Amino acid sequence: xxxxxxxxxxxxxxxxxxxxxxxxxxxxxxxxxxxxxxxxxxxxxxxxxxxxxxxxxxxxxxxxxxxxxxxxxxxxxxxxxxxxxxxxxxxxxxxxxxxxxxxxxxxxxxxxxxxxx
Amino acid sequence: xxxxxxxxxxxxxxxxxxxxxxxxxxxxxxxxxxxxxxxxxxxxxxxxxxxxxxxxxxxxxxxxxxxxxxxxxxxxxxxxxxxxxxxxxxxxxxxxxxxxxxxxxxxxxxxx
Numbered sequence: 001x002x003x004x005x006x007x008x009x010x011x012x013x014x015x016x017x018x019x020x021x022x023x024x025x026x027x028x029x030x031x032x033x034x035x036x037x038x039x040x041x042x043x044x045x046x047x048x049x050x051x052x053x054x055x056x057x058x059x060x061x062x063x064x065x066x067x068x069x070x071x072x073x074x075x076x077x078x079x080x081x082x083x084x085x086x087x088x089x090x091x092x093x094x095x096x097x098x099x100x101x102x103x104x105x106x107x108x109x110x111x112x113x114x115x116x117x
Numbered sequence: 118x119x120x121x122x123x124x125x126x127x128x129x130x131x132x133x134x135x136x137x138x139x140x141x142x143x144x145x146x147x148x149x150x151x152x153x154x155x156x157x158x159x160x161x162x163x164x165x166x167x168x169x170x171x172x173x174x175x176x177x178x179x180x181x182x183x184x185x186x187x188x189x190x191x192x193x194x195x196x197x198x199x200x201x202x203x204x205x206x207x208x209x210x211x212x213x214x215x216x217x218x219x220x221x222x223x224x225x226x227x228x229x
Contacts, residue, residue: 004160031215033215033216033217040222041204041206041221041222042219042221043206043217043219045216045217045218048214048215048216055214055215056214056215056216058216059216091160091161093160095215097215105151105163105166106163106215106217107163108153108160108161108162109160110158110159110160111158111159111160
């Protein structure tokens with residue numbers, strides 16, 4: 001599609017439950033990024049993929065968080081045993097190639113708001 | 118430690134006047150800079166970018182200025198319109214991984 005599609009829009013989980021978020025990148029974009037927006041405005045980079053391969057995972061928490069991008073499937077971000085501090089909006093973005101000199105900046109989806117109660 | 122700083126949380130301007138949003142960064146190795154605009158309940162939308170080989174880039178009502186010696190960039194919107202009311206984020210491209218480092222955002226309100 002022409003937009004990055006994120007589902008669900010809202011997700012409510014009790015503390016300790018699993019949360020799974022999905023992202024369909026723009027067709028033809030081979031790079032996918034996940035960001036976490038906690039509080040009002042701070043974006044934290046989590047992980048990126050080049051096709052189905054992890055490209056950069058320097059922002060991923062060591063525990064409880066995992067992500068995949070499998071062929072012919074939406075990408076996913078999974079949080080095992082959610083904690084209150086995981087409450088945030090999670091944004092997915094895609095690009096043809098977002099590197100230096102790019103003319104293809106990241107295109108963001110509208111996010112999934114995760115609320116952990 | 119915040120590598121990209123937008124020190125003004127909010128800005129209010131009158132319709133038709135100029136809006137100037139500012140951004141400072143700490144690492145002189147950063148060489149590609151972007152501005153994103155965000156409406157509530159939506160994802161950030163790319164607005165304009167600039168490479169470090171330039172000091173100005175213009176696109177319609179939007180102009181980005183880069184001062185490498187001061188490690189400072191600014192976004193000028195002129196004339197400002199009520200539809201420009203949104204949160205504006207500056208971002209820098211980190212290395213060659215495509216990862217963006219964002220500032221904290223500035224909420225712009227353009228009053229009719």
